[in-house]
Amino acid sequence: MSAVMLSVRALAAHYGRRLVFEDVSFDVGTGQCLGVVGANGAGKTTLLRTLVGCITPLRGEVRINGLLPRDALARTGVAYFAGEATLPGFVRAAAWGSLGNGDAVTDDRRRLRALSRGTRQLLGLRTVLGRQPLGLVILDEPWDGLDPDAAKWLSATLESKRDRGAGVVLASHRLHDLAGLCDLYLLLFRHRSVLVKAHELAPAGSLTPEVLADVFDRLRAGSQSRQPSQPVGVAM
Amino acid sequence: MRALVRALQFFGVVPPLPSLMVYSFVFVTVAAIVSLSVDVHRAPTAIIPTLVLQVFATSTGFTAHARRGYYDVLLTEGVGRLRTALTHWLMSSAPGLVSWLIVAATERMIAGTTTAVAPGSITALVASSTIPWGTTVALPRFSGAIGWMLLCVMTITLAPRGMAFGSNESLTATGWPAAVEALVFPVRLVGGDVGHVAVLALPLLASAASMMSALLWIARTPLPLEAAQ
Numbered sequence: 525m526s527a528v529m530l531s532v533r534a535l536a537a538h539y540g541r542r543l544v545f546e547d548v549s550f551d552v553g554t555g556q557c558l559g560v561v562g563a564n565g566a567g568k569t570t571l572l573r574t575l576v577g578c579i580t581p582l583r584g585e586v587r588i589n590g591l592l593p594r595d596a597l598a599r600t601g602v603a604y605f606a607g608e609a610t611l612p613g614f615v616r617a618a619a620w621g622s623l624g625n626g627d628a629v630t631d632d633r634r635r636l637r638a639l640s641r642g643t644r645q646l647l648g649l650r651t652v653l654g655r656q657p658l659g660l661v662i663l664d665e666p667w668d669g670l671d672p673d674a675a676k677w678l679s680a681t682l683e684s685k686r687d688r689g690a691g692v693v694l695a696s697h698r699l700h701d702l703a704g705l706c707d708l709y710l711l712l713f714r715h716r717s718v719l720v721k722a723h724e725l726a727p728a729g730s731l732t733p734e735v736l737a738d739v740f741d742r743l744r745a746g747s748q749s750r751q752p753s754q755p756v757g758v759a760m
Numbered sequence: 761m762r763a764l765v766r767a768l769q770f771f772g773v774v775p776p777l778p779s780l781m782v783y784s785f786v787f788v789t790v791a792a793i794v795s796l797s798v799d800v801h802r803a804p805t806a807i808i809p810t811l812v813l814q815v816f817a818t819s820t821g822f823t824a825h826a827r828r829g830y831y832d833v834l835l836t837e838g839v840g841r842l843r844t845a846l847t848h849w850l851m852s853s854a855p856g857l858v859s860w861l862i863v864a865a866t867e868r869m870i871a872g873t874t875t876a877v878a879p880g881s882i883t884a885l886v887a888s889s890t891i892p893w894g895t896t897v898a899l900p901r902f903s904g905a906i907g908w909m910l911l912c913v914m915t916i917t918l919a920p921r922g923m924a925f926g927s928n929e930s931l932t933a934t935g936w937p938a939a940v941e942a943l944v945f946p947v948r949l950v951g952g953d954v955g956h957v958a959v960l961a962l963p964l965l966a967s968a969a970s971m972m973s974a975l976l977w978i979a980r981t982p983l984p985l986e987a988a989q
Contacts (some may be wrong), residue, residue, distance in 0.1 A: 598837070598839075605832070610985065612825070685815025
C-alpha cells in the first residue's frame, strides 16, 4: 500500500450531549481517494471538519502525514472546502480567487453574493485546488450546484491530484461521481461507520453507482437488524 | 512571519469590518480635524467620537464568522488559530488606531502638544480596542458594544446615590468608584486629570483579561459549520 497520508483511529465527535459518530477508523494513502457517504445529518461535514482540526474529537485521533492536524496543516498542503455557503458574500470574486496560490482565478469584480450558486461553488473549488503543493484534498459535497462542464472539470482535476500522489477525501451524495474516483468508501449511519474497499466490490475494476447503492442499502439494512451493542465498524 | 503576512493578506481580502464602518471612521476623523482647526481647546472631546466608534468597530464577533466557514481557507493553511485571531483583532482595531493617530498628529501640529498620548487617553484607546473584541468573540457582531452602552446607561441611572458617576470630580478620586468609572466610561479618561495612576489599572487589567480569555476561547472552541450542528 502507498504511504499513509491521513490516518483516523477510533474517532468520535459530539455536539453537546448528541453523539454524531463514534469508532470511525480508516487510512487514506497517497494517491488514494476515500468517498464519505451517508444520509443528511449522518456526520459527514462534522467528520471532515474534525479531519482538518476545526473540531476537536471527543475520542480518537487524526494524523495527517503522521502529525496532528494543527502541526500538519502548515507542512502538508491541504485543500479543504465545505461548499459555497462558506464563502463570505461581501468579498469580491477576483479577490477571493487570489487567496489560493496568488494567481487570479477570475477577473470578475462582482461581490460573491451577486454570483450564482454554481459559480460560487466553482470559484471556491478552484481557489483551494490551486494551492501548490497539495498533499491532501478534503471536499464536502464538491459537485453540488455545478453544471455538467464544471462537474467534469472537477472530476478530472481530482483524478489528476490523486494520480499525482495526493490523498483525497470527498463527502457526497452523488454516487455516480464518487464511483469513478474512489478506492475506498466510508458509509456513515446510525452514529457508526463501515469502510468498504472498491476493488473488493468490483474486482474487474468497473464499480458502478448501482452496485455502490445496492451495497450501501444492504449494509444499512444489516445494521438496522443488529443490536446496538454489536460493532459494525469493520472493513469488508 | 510568513504566516502573519498571510493572515494580514487574508484579512485584507476578507476584512472583519464592514466598509460602512471604515467610511464612518473617515467621517469622524475629518470632523475632529475640522473641530480642532476651529478651536484647538476642544482636543479631548474631538477624539471621543473615534473612541465610541472604535467600541463598535472592534465588536466583530470572530467565532460567528469562523463558524460560517469564512476563515476556513486560513485555518486550514496552518496559520494557526491564535495568529488568525490576533490578526483579526489587529485588522478590526486598525481603522480606529489610524483615526486616533491622525487626530493626535493634527492636534500636535496646531497646538504643539497632544492630549491623545496622555496615559488616560492611551488607556481609553486600549480599553475600547480590546474589551469589546474580547467580549464579542463568541457573540454576534456589535454585542460587546451594545452591552457596554447598556452598562453605561445602567451605571448612570441605577448607581447608588453618592457615587457621582459622570461628575467632574469623580475621576480625580482615588478609591474604587474612580477605577470603576474609568472602566465603564473610558471616554472620560481622554485628556482629563487622573487622580491616581491606580485608576488606570482596572481598565488595563480588564483589557488584558478580556484578550486572554478570548484567545483561550478561540484556541479551544470547536468550529463546526453552523449548518452542520
